[in-house]
Amino acid sequence: MENTHLQDYSHKRLNILTGEWVLVSPHRAKRPWQGQNEEISKEKRPVYDPSCYLCATNTRANGEQNPDYQDVFVFDNDFAALQSDSPTFEVNDGLFKAQSETGICKVICFSPDHSKSLAEMSVAEIKKVVHAWQKEYVELGAHEMINYVQIFENKGAVMGCSNPHPHGQIWSQSTLPNEVEKKDIQQRIYFASHQKSLLETYLKQELEAKERIIFENDEFVVLIPFWAVWPFEAMIAPKKAQKNITQLSDSGATNFAEAIAVITSTYDKLFNTSFPYSSGIHQAPTNGEENEHWHWHMSFYPPLLRSATVKKFMVGYEMFGSPQRDITAEIAAKRLRDLI
Amino acid sequence: MENTHLQDYSHKRLNILTGEWVLVSPHRAKRPWQGQNEEISKEKRPVYDPSCYLCATNTRANGEQNPDYQDVFVFDNDFAALQSDSPTFEVNDGLFKAQSETGICKVICFSPDHSKSLAEMSVAEIKKVVHAWQKEYVELGAHEMINYVQIFENKGAVMGCSNPHPHGQIWSQSTLPNEVEKKDIQQRIYFASHQKSLLETYLKQELEAKERIIFENDEFVVLIPFWAVWPFEAMIAPKKAQKNITQLSDSGATNFAEAIAVITSTYDKLFNTSFPYSSGIHQAPTNGEENEHWHWHMSFYPPLLRSATVKKFMVGYEMFGSPQRDITAEIAAKRLRDLI
Ligand SMILES: O=P(O)(O)O[C@H]1O[C@H](CO)[C@@H](O)[C@H](O)[C@H]1O
Ligand SMILES: O=P(O)(O)O[C@H]1O[C@H](CO)[C@@H](O)[C@H](O)[C@H]1O
Numbered sequence: 001m002e003n004t005h006l007q008d009y010s011h012k013r014l015n016i017l018t019g020e021w022v023l024v025s026p027h028r029a030k031r032p033w034q035g036q037n038e039e040i041s042k043e044k045r046p047v048y049d050p051s052c053y054l055c056a057t058n059t060r061a062n063g064e065q066n067p068d069y070q071d072v073f074v075f076d077n078d079f080a081a082l083q084s085d086s087p088t089f090e091v092n093d094g095l096f097k098a099q100s101e102t103g104i105c106k107v108i109c110f111s112p113d114h115s116k117s118l119a120e121m122s123v124a125e126i127k128k129v130v131h132a133w134q135k136e137y138v139e140l141g142a143h144e145m146i147n148y149v150q151i152f153e154n155k156g157a158v159m160g161c162s163n164p165h166p167h168g169q170i171w172s173q174s175t176l177p178n179e180v181e182k183k184d185i186q187q188r189i190y191f192a193s194h195q196k197s198l199l200e201t202y203l204k205q206e207l208e209a210k211e212r213i214i215f216e217n218d219e220f221v222v223l224i225p226f227w228a229v230w231p232f233e234a235m236i237a238p239k240k241a242q243k244n245i246t247q248l249s250d251s252g253a254t255n256f257a258e259a260i261a262v263i264t265s266t267y268d269k270l271f272n273t274s275f276p277y278s279s280g281i282h283q284a285p286t287n288g289e290e291n292e293h294w295h296w297h298m299s300f301y302p303p304l305l306r307s308a309t310v311k312k313f314m315v316g317y318e319m320f321g322s323p324q325r326d327i328t329a330e331i332a333a334k335r336l337r338d339l340i
Numbered sequence: 341m342e343n344t345h346l347q348d349y350s351h352k353r354l355n356i357l358t359g360e361w362v363l364v365s366p367h368r369a370k371r372p373w374q375g376q377n378e379e380i381s382k383e384k385r386p387v388y389d390p391s392c393y394l395c396a397t398n399t400r401a402n403g404e405q406n407p408d409y410q411d412v413f414v415f416d417n418d419f420a421a422l423q424s425d426s427p428t429f430e431v432n433d434g435l436f437k438a439q440s441e442t443g444i445c446k447v448i449c450f451s452p453d454h455s456k457s458l459a460e461m462s463v464a465e466i467k468k469v470v471h472a473w474q475k476e477y478v479e480l481g482a483h484e485m486i487n488y489v490q491i492f493e494n495k496g497a498v499m500g501c502s503n504p505h506p507h508g509q510i511w512s513q514s515t516l517p518n519e520v521e522k523k524d525i526q527q528r529i530y531f532a533s534h535q536k537s538l539l540e541t542y543l544k545q546e547l548e549a550k551e552r553i554i555f556e557n558d559e560f561v562v563l564i565p566f567w568a569v570w571p572f573e574a575m576i577a578p579k580k581a582q583k584n585i586t587q588l589s590d591s592g593a594t595n596f597a598e599a600i601a602v603i604t605s606t607y608d609k610l611f612n613t614s615f616p617y618s619s620g621i622h623q624a625p626t627n628g629e630e631n632e633h634w635h636w637h638m639s640f641y642p643p644l645l646r647s648a649t650v651k652k653f654m655v656g657y658e659m660f661g662s663p664q665r666d667i668t669a670e671i672a673a674k675r676l677r678d679l680i
Contacts (some may be wrong), residue, residue, distance in 0.1 A: 003431055003433065003436075005427060005429050005431075005440065006431065006438060008426075009423070009426040009427060009429075009440060010421065010422050010423055010426055010440065010441045010442065010443070011429070011431075011438050011439060011440045011441050012438065012439055012441045012515070013436075013437065013438045014437035014438070016435050016437065020518045021517075021518055023421065023422075023441060023517070024438075025421040025422065027423070028419055028420075028421055034502040034503065035497060035500055035501060035502030036497035036498065036500070036502075079368055080368075081350065081363065081365040081368050081657070081664060081666075082350050082363075082365065083349070083350055083367070086348075086349040086350055087345060087349060089345050089349075089351070091343055091345075091346065091351075093343065094541075094545045095356050095538075095541060095542045095545055095566075096343075096353075096545070096549075096566050097353065097354040097356070098346060098351050098352065098353045098354070098364075098566075099351060099352055100345065100349060100350065100351045101350045101351050101352050101363060102350065103350070150657060150660055150661050152656035152657060152659075152660050153656060154653070154655045154656040157375060157376035158376065159653065159655045159656070160375055160376070160653025160655040160656075161375060161655075162374040162375030162376075163374065169656065169657070171657050171661065175352070177361075177363070177657075177660075177661030177662040178360050178361055178661070178662040178663075179659070179660055179661060179662065180660075180661065198435075201434075201435060202435045205434045205435055205436070209436075226435075226436050226438075278655045278656040278659050278660070279656075280656060280659065280660030282660065299660070301659055313494070313499065313500025315494045315499045315500040315501075315618045316492035316493060316494040316499070316500075316509065316618040316619075316620060317421070317490060317492060317509070317511050317517075319492075319519070319618050319620065319641055320490055320492050320517075320519055320520075320618070320620030320622065320639070321490050321511065321517030321518070321519060321520065321620075322517040322518040322519065323518075324421055326421075
């Protein structure tokens with residue numbers, strides 16, 4: 001079986017959700033590293049930090065005071081990249097093409113406890129975050145102007161996070177961003193010719209193959225996708241197709257929260273550090289269409305490669321050619337699975 | 341004219357070469373920064389470093405000794421991501437899709453002087469680098485197995501560069517990487533319907549608009565593209581269409597070298613630091629086709645945003661949605677132009 005070549009020789013793998021390729025160079029994992037090392041913050045953070053603008057009862061940059069919140073707290077981003085009240089316009093001037101983009105940006109504090117991250121929160125606590133995400137998806141998506149809701153988290157200074165208080169963001173907007181557009185197209189094509197979800201079919205195949213599975217429970221699977229780009233990239237997805245996170249049953253929300261708890265706490269064990277990543281949920285647009293081809297999923301893109309201080313750089317070749325990885329998805333999955 | 345809205349309100353701009361969008365949030369440039377700061381190395385490097393594996397006469401990791409080279413030195417990458425002797429195979433197993441990828445990876449030292457970067461080299465010295473790139477493009481491209489040659493440089497530790505000796509890389513391979521494929525498609529479509537180069541038409545429009553031009557000489561223009569992603573992203577391109585860098589005349593090579601000298605030295609002045617970036621040349625595939633739709637160009641993707649230590653993070657929203665920038669292309673171009 002030629003699958004064995006995948007552990008020995010350079011090859012590219014197709015991301016069936018985006019239609020794009022990743023270059024894999026398994027023989028290269030032994031390269032010595034003489035480049036930049038990341039700093040790790042080993043300080044134990046306090047439960048409450050008087051200078052943190054996300055802690056309960058503190059005052060934010062714009063003078064507003066946070067309530068004395070007990071679990072999850074959502075507010076409008078004080079430095080929103082998208083605005084809801086800007087004019088609608090289009091530039092169509094020869095080869096200069098631009099379009100106005102309106103939207104609403106929010107910040108979501110996962111916990112009042114400044115010292116925690118999702119990795120250290122209980123399933124019950126994470127479930128409250130899931131409920132807040134559901135509420136925001138519904139409320140933001142209900143706006144005439146909003147056709148897509150992007151939920152994400154930047155965790156760790158190396159991922160551009162400027163405040164260690166556990167929090168994520170939601171940027172919602174009028175058009176579909178590039179990555180969502182790609183996944184919309186690939187899922188639509190598959191659904192049109194197979195009348196079933198691309199991702200559901202894929203997950204079934206992964207559950208049989210087993211080698212990239214990290215964890216599963218009744219309703220969810222956590223795995224390293226066949227086409228993973230980041231060294232320890234992972235995906236959480238419901239085994240049965242659901243368009244968006246509002247379709248979760250109560251037990252579904254618990255199962256999803258458990259999957260988040262498992263992957264984030266396993267990450268922390270890998271290099272014995274608070275594991276940095278960006279995570280995001282891709283789900284059906286809120287554009288009023290049926291979108292039955294959509295199967296929502298949550299992805300984690302963590303930059304660390306070999307240790308708490310050595311990350312993978314997506315630079316020259318990756319920027320001009322295509323993403324590239326050394327360690328294979330199968331080996332990464334085994335390393336994480338063995339830590340659970 | 342609605343173009344003025346581009347300096348005030350959120351919008352997205354189309355990259356006509358890739359068909360993808362960038363989100364621009366001009367009002368957000370004033371956001372305070374409390375996140376990670378980069379380290380700057382202020383040490384003055386010696387002209388020769390006995391421990392550098394790229395300096396002339398030194399021994400590399402694999403035991404080979406570098407020659408006593410006088411200008412440019414090219415050798416096979418000791419940790420090549422692509423190999424020329426690996427087997428050809430395909431995995432087409434349900435939704436698992438992979439293909440072998442073969443190639444040749446080289447390293448190119450720009451100068452024996454360990455202390456320099458392109459920004460500090462003379463036009464005559466840079467012209468020798470251009471000649472080496474031309475030679476490699478021809479020689480690598482002539483291999484039956486090689487259909488695309490990617491020339492690039494990672495400069496600075498923050499861009500994953502593990503050795504400060506001035507050098508770049510060349511990864512050549514059998515298929516077109518993602519980014520090249522996108523540009524191939526957009527240029528082909530335009531050429532088919534207009535019988536002229538997309539980029540040539542675009543450059544004419546930019547030279548009339550003037551506001552994004554940084555520098556021009558007889559044959560080249562240096563500008564911030566309308567759709568730039570990175571804060572100070574720049575492009576160098578020949579005004580008249582050329583498929584690849586071998587079509588440069590002797591004066592063309594001088595003009596190109598001058599354009600490189602100008603942009604790299606201007607970058608260094610911006611934040612008074614050795615400016616990090618990844619640069620790369622996109623040019624026609626070496627796949628034996630006519631490729632008359634191709635117009636080669638060199639791009640610079642520098643991460644710094646506000647100072648020598650504060651960079652732009654392409655994380656959460658950017659990874660899951662689309663690239664996002666705050667400072668507009670027009671303002672970035674003016675800042676660089678004013679420094680020349
Ligand atoms: O080849 P180098 O310099 O060791 O490595 C650097 O450039 C490569 C090509 O862009 C990247 O894959 C690596 O992540 C980066 O550290
Ligand atoms: O919104 P924040 O946390 O200030 O900023 C962070 O996340 C944003 C969304 O991914 C990015 O655009 C910024 O570059 C990053 O620093």
